[in-house]
Amino acid sequence: MFDHPGKKVQTLASVLSVLLGGASLVIGVLLAGTDVLISVGVILGGVLVAYVTGLLLYSLGSLVDNSQEIRDSLFRLENGDFEPEEPATPAVRPEKPEREGRRFSSDEGEKTWQCDCGAINPNRIKTCSCGRSLYEVVANRLGQQEE
Numbered sequence: 001m002f003d004h005p006g007k008k009v010q011t012l013a014s015v016l017s018v019l020l021g022g023a024s025l026v027i028g029v030l031l032a033g034t035d036v037l038i039s040v041g042v043i044l045g046g047v048l049v050a051y052v053t054g055l056l057l058y059s060l061g062s063l064v065d066n067s068q069e070i071r072d073s074l075f076r077l078e079n080g081d082f083e084p085e086e087p088a089t090p091a092v093r094p095e096k097p098e099r100e101g102r103r104f105s106s107d108e109g110e111k112t113w114q115c116d117c118g119a120i121n122p123n124r125i126k127t128c129s130c131g132r133s134l135y136e137v138v139a140n141r142l143g144q145q146e147e
């Protein structure tokens with residue numbers, strides 16, 4: 001019921017936004033018979049409030065979603081688990097080390113990989129300062145997984 005709260009908050013934000021906007025439209029139109037100024041004010045104010053509320057709530061949903069994704073990625077990285085947890089792609093085996101950096105780094109930041117010595121290197125650097133290469137490290141971890 002409370003799985004993927006971020007996605008649900010985003011959906012809720014959209015629904016709430018449309019409901020609020022729709023309600024203020026209806027109320028505004030109903031008030032048009034009495035006072036046009038109040039009617040227009042209710043419609044404009046209501047739509048604005050609906051938009052801002054939806055935007056804030058949607059941002060919150062994205063925040064929750066992103067932090068959950070980062071946490072899951074860190075967990076997988078710490079456990080040397082390169083497989084995605086989603087059963088949608090069960091048979092995919094990572095062959096190219098470039099894929100790991102893509103999965104474990106954010107869209108904005110530079111893609112990185114973590115060496116066995118603990119150093120974090122950007123993907124454009126293929127050899128760590130300790131002498132291990134990116135390919136050695138990934139091959140080593142894949143080997144450990146099969147044991």
Ligand SMILES: [Zn+2]
Pocket residue numbers: 115116117118119128129130131132
């Ligand atoms: Zn190293």
